Amino acid sequence: xxxxxxxxxxxxxxxxxxxxxxxxxxxxxxxxxxxxxxxxxxxxxxxxxxxxxxxxxxxxxxxxxxxxxxxxxxxxxxxxxxxxxxxxxxxxxxxxxxxxxxxxxxxxxxxxxxxxxxxxxxxxxxxxxxxxxxxxxxxxxxxxxxxxxxxxxxxxxxxxxxxxxxxxxxxxxxxxxxxxxxxxxxxxxxxxxxxxxxxxxxxxxxxxxxxxxxxxxxxxxxxxxxxxxxxxxxxxxxxxxxxxxxxxxxxxxxxxxxxxxxxxxxxxxxxxxxxxxxxxxxxxxxxxxxxxxxxxxxxxxxxxxxxxxxxxxxxxxxxxxxxxxxxxxxxxxxxxxxxxxxxxxxxxxxxxxxxxxxxxxxxxxxxxxxxxxxxxxxxxxxxxxxxxxxxxxxxxxxx
Amino acid sequence: xxxxxxxxxxxxxxxxxxxxxxxxxxxxxxxxxxxxxxxxxxxxxxxxxxxxxxxxxxxxxxxxxxxxxxxxxxxxxxxxxxxxxxxxxxxxxxxxxxxxxxxxxxxxxxxxxxxxxxxxxxxxxxxxxxxxxxxxxxxxxxxxxxxxxxxxxxxxxxxxxxxxxxxxxxxxxxxxxxxxxxxxxxxxxxxxxxxxxxxxxxxxxxxxxxxxxxxxxxxxxxxxxxxxxxxxxxxxxxxxxxxxxxxxxxxxxx
Numbered sequence: 140x141x142x143x144x145x146x147x148x149x150x151x152x153x154x155x156x157x158x159x160x161x162x163x164x165x166x167x168x169x170x171x172x173x174x175x176x177x178x179x180x181x182x183x184x185x186x187x188x189x190x191x192x193x194x195x196x197x198x199x200x201x202x203x204x205x206x207x208x209x210x211x212x213x214x215x216x217x218x219x220x221x222x223x224x225x226x227x228x229x230x231x232x233x234x235x236x237x238x239x240x241x242x243x244x245x246x247x248x249x250x251x252x253x254x255x256x257x258x259x260x261x262x263x264x265x266x267x268x269x270x271x272x273x274x275x276x277x278x279x280x281x282x283x284x285x286x287x288x289x290x291x292x293x294x295x296x297x298x299x300x301x302x303x304x305x306x307x308x309x310x311x312x313x314x315x316x317x318x319x320x321x322x323x324x325x326x327x328x329x330x331x332x333x334x335x336x337x338x339x340x341x342x343x344x345x346x347x348x349x350x351x352x353x354x355x356x357x358x359x360x361x362x363x364x365x366x367x368x369x370x371x372x373x374x375x376x377x378x379x380x381x382x383x384x385x386x387x388x389x390x391x392x393x394x395x396x397x398x399x400x401x402x403x404x405x406x407x408x409x410x411x412x413x414x415x416x417x418x419x420x421x422x423x424x425x426x427x428x429x430x431x432x433x434x435x436x437x438x439x440x441x442x443x444x445x446x447x448x449x450x451x452x453x454x455x456x457x458x459x460x461x462x463x464x465x466x467x468x469x470x471x472x473x474x475x476x477x478x479x480x481x482x483x484x485x486x487x488x489x490x491x492x493x494x495x496x497x498x499x500x501x502x503x504x505x506x507x508x509x510x511x512x513x514x515x516x517x518x519x520x521x522x523x524x525x526x527x528x529x530x531x532x533x534x535x536x537x538x
Numbered sequence: 539x540x541x542x543x544x545x546x547x548x549x550x551x552x553x554x555x556x557x558x559x560x561x562x563x564x565x566x567x568x569x570x571x572x573x574x575x576x577x578x579x580x581x582x583x584x585x586x587x588x589x590x591x592x593x594x595x596x597x598x599x600x601x602x603x604x605x606x607x608x609x610x611x612x613x614x615x616x617x618x619x620x621x622x623x624x625x626x627x628x629x630x631x632x633x634x635x636x637x638x639x640x641x642x643x644x645x646x647x648x649x650x651x652x653x654x655x656x657x658x659x660x661x662x663x664x665x666x667x668x669x670x671x672x673x674x675x676x677x678x679x680x681x682x683x684x685x686x687x688x689x690x691x692x693x694x695x696x697x698x699x700x701x702x703x704x705x706x707x708x709x710x711x712x713x714x715x716x717x718x719x720x721x722x723x724x725x726x727x728x729x730x731x732x733x734x735x736x737x738x739x740x741x742x743x744x745x746x747x748x749x750x751x752x753x754x755x756x757x758x759x760x761x762x763x764x765x766x767x768x769x770x771x772x773x774x775x776x777x778x779x780x781x782x783x784x785x786x787x788x789x790x791x792x
Contacts, residue, residue: 235757242556242761267757272558350740352754385638389655390740403639526755533576537741 192223194457199237200259202230253451266522279309284466290487301521308445310485315439339382347384415481418508438514472497551765567762591666599674629736721782
């Protein structure tokens, strides 16, 4: 139940974090070892659950993915309801909007009772907030599902775009950068960036990508940089430019615009930081049924995204319960199912025991619109390198 | 009070940086802004669009007003239809119709000029002319209704030609409202965001787009840059508003 008074929420947050901080010692298990909730840390977590009961958690998240919105409403919300916690999804067009809200509250001196309880975040947004102490500390590794099923020794989980997670965010989903082609028009899609350049030369105006700092366009540039090194990558992008759609003078401003161009048959390839995006787009009738996913390079660019709790959140206990729920094997398996979302899980499947079956059912339902292998995953660049790359792209490629 | 508070907040954001210990006073955002060639491009582009859109809207509005001044209210209402339509809706419809792959492209097999994402900003200007010309025409028609017809007839009786009536009767009547309306339109276009975002080019950006992109690049340092850029646009709009108020007090230019 929300409390009133200037200091009450801060005291509540501190007590919840204290309870959670005590959990690992009570469990006798460290971050790397799975613990049995039946025998360990139950009392402390029960207190968190008790505090959370009756709270309404405002979960700020990107609202542009209809399937993800449906997943949160159809799967997460009822499960949270059963724990006595209400979910209020606050859709934003850009995660930075949510971070801006937290920054504005910080500037206004609002140290408790903030408007954001939990937000979906990663990369630069997390790094910026961490730099100035926006996020709640010492909570994510102690969540029961995190201790049991998350491998915090995995660097792809423990670091977010090269920034140490530091117990300030809890993993939620993996994303892979995947391309699409239409097999009725293209027999063999390019398997390397050099092959992409060759294709663009043979078919001028049939290739493009969204202009950074758009999320998708920025990821494309980062993958080229990860594959070729920065200077070589920019030489490649400059060489590619005259063969792009509208001679590289005009770029789509968003992935939606790119999808539209691909769906209309005006370009040969689409791309998205979503392993399941072809399935979703075909389902919506945006792409032709002959569209298929493919990878460029040795493997997909991958990242993990997280949920984090602002230090001034009004409903810390509710936010923690929700963060823990998002790591439930059943909900993660539903998320991994291509018919729902098709996001690879952040859980360490070898720790799941009997519940591993949930994920084997997911594998059976895989469709031709989802790649069976994402190759050797390509790690994301450091968060601090992203903005300079986008600025360099504007200076050297766009002008 | 609301406007003053927002301005004060923007000034504060532009001269402070948030860090772990709180806010630090710094002029770094202003230094970065004034040294950034992309900002200079944004100012030039915004001014060019504002001047072009305002001049074209004024010319079209004059034509509409002169054509409709002796017509009935139904025609006037028809001409005023675009006024309540949101700018963003017009911009989105323009993209659907005029962008490559859009309706016009499919029907006609291509357009002779690119008006969506064109670097000259023609698409932005066209959207604003569609929206603002009827708004200005309404101002002019309201001014023309106040005895202008009688004055024109008197001038005709005294032997004034069509051109002389236009120059000595019509123009002095509409000049004041037209100038004031144009200043309002220019101030609006100078700070507008949604139309350039929907139909404008990737580069150059308008001042408002530049400000929006500043925080995409760097959320914290970008905040100061964003506030500084928007203060420049706000200052220009305030100057234009002051000019409009002065001219509104003296519509006949006496």
